[in-house]
Amino acid sequence: MKLYSYFRSSASYRVRIALNLKNLPYEYLPVHLLRDGGEQFKPEYRELNHDAIVPTLVDGDHVITQSLAIIEYLEETHPEPPLLPSKPVDRAYVRSIVQQLACEIHPLNNLRVLKYLKRTVGVNDEVKDAWYRHWISSGFAALEEYLVADGRAGKLCFGDTPTIADICLVPQVFNANRFNVDMSPYPTIRRICEHANTLDAFARAEPGVQPDAE
Amino acid sequence: MKLYSYFRSSASYRVRIALNLKNLPYEYLPVHLLRDGGEQFKPEYRELNHDAIVPTLVDGDHVITQSLAIIEYLEETHPEPPLLPSKPVDRAYVRSIVQQLACEIHPLNNLRVLKYLKRTVGVNDEVKDAWYRHWISSGFAALEEYLVADGRAGKLCFGDTPTIADICLVPQVFNANRFNVDMSPYPTIRRICEHANTLDAFARAEPGVQPDAE
Numbered sequence: 001m002k003l004y005s006y007f008r009s010s011a012s013y014r015v016r017i018a019l020n021l022k023n024l025p026y027e028y029l030p031v032h033l034l035r036d037g038g039e040q041f042k043p044e045y046r047e048l049n050h051d052a053i054v055p056t057l058v059d060g061d062h063v064i065t066q067s068l069a070i071i072e073y074l075e076e077t078h079p080e081p082p083l084l085p086s087k088p089v090d091r092a093y094v095r096s097i098v099q100q101l102a103c104e105i106h107p108l109n110n111l112r113v114l115k116y117l118k119r120t121v122g123v124n125d126e127v128k129d130a131w132y133r134h135w136i137s138s139g140f141a142a143l144e145e146y147l148v149a150d151g152r153a154g155k156l157c158f159g160d161t162p163t164i165a166d167i168c169l170v171p172q173v174f175n176a177n178r179f180n181v182d183m184s185p186y187p188t189i190r191r192i193c194e195h196a197n198t199l200d201a202f203a204r205a206e207p208g209v210q211p212d213a214e
Numbered sequence: 215m216k217l218y219s220y221f222r223s224s225a226s227y228r229v230r231i232a233l234n235l236k237n238l239p240y241e242y243l244p245v246h247l248l249r250d251g252g253e254q255f256k257p258e259y260r261e262l263n264h265d266a267i268v269p270t271l272v273d274g275d276h277v278i279t280q281s282l283a284i285i286e287y288l289e290e291t292h293p294e295p296p297l298l299p300s301k302p303v304d305r306a307y308v309r310s311i312v313q314q315l316a317c318e319i320h321p322l323n324n325l326r327v328l329k330y331l332k333r334t335v336g337v338n339d340e341v342k343d344a345w346y347r348h349w350i351s352s353g354f355a356a357l358e359e360y361l362v363a364d365g366r367a368g369k370l371c372f373g374d375t376p377t378i379a380d381i382c383l384v385p386q387v388f389n390a391n392r393f394n395v396d397m398s399p400y401p402t403i404r405r406i407c408e409h410a411n412t413l414d415a416f417a418r419a420e421p422g423v424q425p426d427a428e
Binding site: 047050051052053062064065066067068069070072073076077088089091092093095096098099100102103104106107108113116117120121123127130131134139142143145146149 | 261264265266267276278279280281282283284286287290291302303305306307309310312313314316317318320321322327330331334335337341344345348353356357359360363
């Protein structure tokens with residue numbers, strides 16, 4: 001398999017963790033999101049990914065875009081070890097956390113959204129950074145409540161075994177730390193993330209150890 | 215089953231279509247997102263949904279949040295008729311379209327995001343409406359390209375049978391029309407959506423025919 005990735009992209013980071021957890025080797029193809037106005041806009045890449053974003057997974061003849069579609073595909077084609085619980089109601093719990101992260105927080109802080117805020121809306125860096133932190137803080141506040149109230153969390157979001165929820169949580173916490181979000185109101189999220197990062201599959205996916213890390 | 219819904223919420227609209235396609239009857243519990251500062255913020259609702267958003271599905275003892283987690287749950291617990299193709303690679307194609315809509319377009323135009331833009335960033339209605347239309351137009355442009363280049367679309371996003379892709383597409387096109395987005399550059403999207411709306415399950419889920427429609 002080949003993965004088009006950018007070291008700092010959290011969507012790429014998710015797929016790297018999933019590939020590592022599944023013990024699937026892959027070729028790392030870097031796409032620099034800033035260099036030359038963004039390599040993701042080059043015609044040859046846009047043929048693979050019309051949205052001009054990372055990641056893109058190539059598995060033989062199949063080109064798959066969107067990190068969560070890729071991870072569900074890996075789960076279906078390489079079921080062991082599973083990244084979702086077995087009971088539908090528990091799978092729904094995990095997928096709900098995934099969507100809370102992937103729909104309520106992450107899209108608002110995407111590179112292109114920050115660019116639009118600065119260039120088109122015309123906000124300054126202070127307003128942009130406050131925007132960034134606002135969506136993480138409000139999303140994490142709700143997620144912290146959910147994790148505590150639900151009771152299915154253990155060392156990780158669902159018991160002690162890694163699921164797609166942890167795969168999405170860790171990159172989001174990485175971003176929060178990068179932007180100096182105060183994590184003290186979210187002890188459960190912090191604890192889960194610290195534990196996940198002790199696992200080899202998560203550690204090997206970290207932005208700082210990727211071939212294109214700067 | 216009980217569905218906490220708001221007639222105009224596109225995430226609720228998705229779940230209504232899915233329930234109709236699966237022929238599952240449900241009790242409709244309206245949550246007015248604007249009245250009294252938003253009924254979704256009331257403590258009794260926030261106990262069910264910590265994010266204070268709709269929809270929430272209650273199935274017996276199980277409370278499930280996030281529209282896509284709900285729909286995947288319905289797919290697993292009530293497999294017929296299926297809302298995903300059978301082959302993993304085709305399921306990935308459908309889920310990729312779903313995420314293109316649910317992550318790249320929809321979250322940017324959520325009520326709370328528009329509120330933050332107006333109240334905190336301080337933009338006027340013209341800038342806010344341009345923002346709204348920008349994310350739909352850029353997302354639809356990429357999706358139109360994807361649908362045409364991929365070749366798996368038929369009368370609907372995947373052949374002629376409704377999938378989660380159509381379930382997410384139709385509410386997004388509804389929003390586009392509501393905000394007068396020029397749909398002429400997206401003939402495939404328009405055609406798919408027009409066909410979907412001829413189907414009873416889609417028609418019965420439309421905002422205008424819900425119990426809380428205004």
